[in-house]
Amino acid sequence: MKPIHWFILIVLASISGSSFIFTRTLAPVLGPIVTADLRVLIAGLALVIYALIIGYSFEWHKNWKLYCIIGIINSGIPFLLYSYAALYLPSSYMAIVNSSAPLFGAMFSAIWLFERLSFVKILGLSLGIAGVGMVSYSGSTGAVSDMFGIGIGASIVAAMMYALSGIFIKRYAKDIKPLALAGGSQLAAGLAILPFCILDPVTINVNLITPVIVFNMAALALLCSAIAYILYFRLINEVGPTKTLTVTFLSPFFAMLVGGLFLNEIITPQMLTGCITIIFATVLVNGLWVPRMLVSK
Numbered sequence: 001m002k003p004i005h006w007f008i009l010i011v012l013a014s015i016s017g018s019s020f021i022f023t024r025t026l027a028p029v030l031g032p033i034v035t036a037d038l039r040v041l042i043a044g045l046a047l048v049i050y051a052l053i054i055g056y057s058f059e060w061h062k063n064w065k066l067y068c069i070i071g072i073i074n075s076g077i078p079f080l081l082y083s084y085a086a087l088y089l090p091s092s093y094m095a096i097v098n099s100s101a102p103l104f105g106a107m108f109s110a111i112w113l114f115e116r117l118s119f120v121k122i123l124g125l126s127l128g129i130a131g132v133g134m135v136s137y138s139g140s141t142g143a144v145s146d147m148f149g150i151g152i153g154a155s156i157v158a159a160m161m162y163a164l165s166g167i168f169i170k171r172y173a174k175d176i177k178p179l180a181l182a183g184g185s186q187l188a189a190g191l192a193i194l195p196f197c198i199l200d201p202v203t204i205n206v207n208l209i210t211p212v213i214v215f216n217m218a219a220l221a222l223l224c225s226a227i228a229y230i231l232y233f234r235l236i237n238e239v240g241p242t243k244t245l246t247v248t249f250l251s252p253f254f255a256m257l258v259g260g261l262f263l264n265e266i267i268t269p270q271m272l273t274g275c276i277t278i279i280f281a282t283v284l285v286n287g288l289w290v291p292r293m294l295v296s297k
Helices: 003-030 032-054 060-085 091-098 101-113 119-138 148-172 178-199 211-239 241-245 247-262 269-285
Strands: none
Touching: 003 032, 003 060, 003 091, 003 211, 003 247, 032 060, 032 178, 032 211, 060 091, 060 148, 060 178, 091 148, 091 247, 101 119, 101 148, 101 241, 101 247, 119 247, 119 269, 148 211, 148 241, 178 211, 211 241, 241 247, 247 269
């Protein structure tokens, strides 16, 4: 990967880590369906308006089917699942479980894109999972509800959807520009989820719609969806889904950092050790450095 790709990866990781905190704040107030729908609908509309201003064409007549498929599997379903999980899980747990996406991505890439799973890449993925385990164990002191297991399951399925969508994009939508892919797919996802908002049994508490909630939604939609997905789709097109998904290895580090700075969450030495392990795993998976003893493996 080029230096620009590493820069984008780090920026994307910081945004991704923050998104779980925003979701955790919004879902109990707005409900999971409304939270997920507003996230993609606002992001999609913002990008479409921006495209109209600069005279950029999304070529709807040509790509609308791809926008719908990608929007549902890459945004709609994962965001719904994470918004639901946010009712029961701390933000750090969602970020940690999301780190399993590269493992699924590597396996799916080997199956459908015929990417070789080298010994070094497998070692990196294994170290990444080990690092996630360290962070997960050290963060287990917080109170969790009886629905904890369901929240974890929803997060795992969401991570799998990210991996699947990455493979699909690389195989069928690699010629679509990131702006069009981000805007078109998220608008399609927002429109697909919209009818289900009526069925959401959660009653929105108007008294809780404060400037803080508005800020969180704006940040989640515009920063964590609109801008983040432009960067995300660019990386998929230029470096592939497996390397792009390693952004989720770095997300827990930023989730803990933001939580420590703004929510006074405790950061333990074990958490830091896990994060260092995760970063090292990301270096191995991306092929930035390979130990000499492993070159012949």
